[in-house]
Amino acid sequence: MNIKTIIATALLSTSAFAADTMQKADIGFAFRSPTGQHTAGEYKLVIRQTAASAHMELRSAETGKTVLFYPMSTLQAKRGEQPRLVFTCGESNCDLAEIWTSQQGYAVHTRKPTPAEAERMAVVVPVKSGVSE
Secondary structure (H helix, E strand, C coil): CEEEEEEECCCCCCEEECCEEEEEECCCCCEEECCEEEEEEEEEEEECCCCCCCCEEECCCCCCCCEEECCCHHHHCCCCCCCEEEEEEECCCCEEEEEEECEEEEEEECCCCCHHHHCCEEEEECCCCCCCC
């Protein structure tokens, strides 16, 4: 069994307002975040960054349900990287693993893979950025 890392960012858009970054993503599969299970659909992600920390607000466009969670750590973006969401997928589910803006990334707490899921594969999906809400 392979775990697949999917960079699912089709239709991901970004706009920045002060210390908040807003992104929209059309996620075509069910996934888990640190706060639970989510269905496929369009989501709005707000990253609220302060000098001391950041927290994420993930809201379903369909239901309006909003969940909050904190990233485990920040990741340094390389020049020219595009905003994206990275999912680690196993046989039956995908976990949100990383959130990237054009300036930096955030590692998200995910479940520990089983020994059978240790092998990984990456798939990249390009996105469009610069679209505001």
